[in-house]
Amino acid sequence: MAKRLIPLFDRVLVQKIAQKTVSNGGILLPESAGASKLNSxxxxxxxxxxxxxxxxxxxxxxxxxxxxxxxxxxxxxVKLGEDEFHLFHDDDILGILKD
Known part of the structure; x- marks a missing residue:
């Protein structure tokens, strides 16, 4: 990333995580299978x-x-170079996911 975007005030810059398209067993998962997919x-x-x-x-x-x-x-x-990011206000974020 050539430029670094520093959010102002209570904004948070995130990059969405791609959902898995193959299961652990190697089975291809259709997009409709993730009806309750997480927006992480x-x-x-x-x-x-x-x-x-x-x-x-x-x-x-x-x-x-x-x-x-x-x-x-x-x-x-927000598109910076080839990468796509998203800006959210802090109070729009639903929660922190832990491993």
């Missing part, structure tokens, strides 16, 4: 946080490297 993404960058009415900075809940669960719709698509 890796956090690439985070902003410093939102400024409250009294001037305090409210930090973002996630950090770079986290794997997060995203809503089905929303976010802003």
């Amino acid at each position: 993404a890796k956090v690439i960058g985070v902003g410093p946080g939102k400024v409250s009415k009294n001037g305090n900075v409210i930090p973002v809940c996630v950090k770079e490297g986290d794997t997060v669960l995203l809503p089905e719709y929303g976010g802003t698509s």
